[in-house]
Amino acid sequence: MRQLLFPTVVLALGCAFQSNADGTSSGGEAIFAAHCARCHGVDGKGGGPAAASLKTHPADLTRIAARRGGIWPMLEVMSIIDGYTKSTNPRQDMPVISELSAGPMVEFDTGNGIVTLIPARLIAVADFLESIQFPKPERYVP
Template sequence: MRYMMILAALTLAACVDQPQSGAQIFAAECAGCHGADARGDGPYARGLETAPPDLTTITSRNGGEFPTNQVMSTIDGLQRDAHFSAAMPEFGAGDLGATVIVENDGLGTPVPTKLLLLTEYIELLQQ
């Protein structure tokens, strides 16, 4: 049900804004450090003090559940910890596109379209 609502919201947003796909956003914004295959081996990773994490193992590192809210907070820049690289930009400071409403536990939460697409793409990459 959740994904049907997300799909409907993205379809509506597409009519207004024509968002890119999650794969396109990842290739343009993330692959330089995280690598085209999201394993943390992008061409810019070599010069970083903190190596980018392997994004294909997020679910396995979290007990078999993909932590959607945590991933969105990390990308947005809301959640950073001591192990986090300062090289990661706070994407929430930029334009993440039109906002769509995502229903979670009966509550509607506004989420920028590009943030949602990117998070869903990263979830698809899980092993």
Template sequence: MRRNRIVALIGAAALLGGCVQESQQVGRANFEAYCAGCHGDNARGNGPLAGELEVAPPDLTLIALRNGGDFPMTRVMSVIDGYTRADQHGSTMPEFGALLEGPTVMVEYEGGVMTPTPATLVALANYLESVQR
């Protein structure tokens, strides 16, 4: 599977405040706000709420490893935004509407399709890609 390319990364960074480093900070801040409760500060599935869930949250630092070394950007964003996870995790993973609001950036998906995608969702997915082991 061809790795999806994020197009206009510089444009995404500008929308998020002016630099790639700030985009990374936005991604981490969104992770801390929306994901760390279950997945843990280190993204390894050991958050304070993990023990209360019927299905243990996955270790998000192993996404690429579980996918043959490739980080499936499109699939990750689809799981986060709820598009492809109707029954995942016993349906306990909440919807993240705030991640879908605000400015968008163009992302090239499979087949060369350019799609406007929420910049905050892209930032979170890029953050998750950065914590892969």
């Protein structure tokens, strides 16, 4: 995990993303597959089955850091995913996924020493997106 997250988050996330009682995973990859792959594709490159019907072609999510000079912008990515900051929402047809706000909250250092509670599922999806970056991020900003 990056330095942005406190060690207690590692334990919390480990517990939060185990299988649910119904046997389904609530981890970032599973959430992405359930809510994002339809448009962004299972590989995150924007070629999902619903992509052709959208007004704006879905972004290639494997190149977020590359488009930002090798920097992984964690807060910006979380803001786009959760839809709270509409100024960073790339298009109108990007849905807000209410499931991301459900479940456990974990501490997250926003980069200025201020710790705030963030939904663990939101962090999990952002972490999954970081894991599929090509090339891998060279630097990180909160």
